[in-house]
Amino acid sequence: MDETLDKTPSRLQVLYTSRDYRTEGASEPEWKEVTVRSSTEIIFQPENASKVRKFKLSSVSSMLLSA
DSSP states (O other), X not given: OOTTTOXXXXXXXXXXXXXXXXSSSOOOOOOEEEEEETTXXXXXXXXXXXXXXXXXXXXXXXXXXXX
């Protein structure tokens, strides 16, 4: 594929946070930033579920996952 025609950057910056709802009290989330390849996939599988969901990171603008 011609690189000049590809609109997806080769690397993406991701801003994320995680929260542990098992602990008591609301804790302030700590935001982190990483740079990853645009081909990176997000894999999500809730506990006790057999189905895995995959999302191409380059097609995601915002995502909230919970189980």
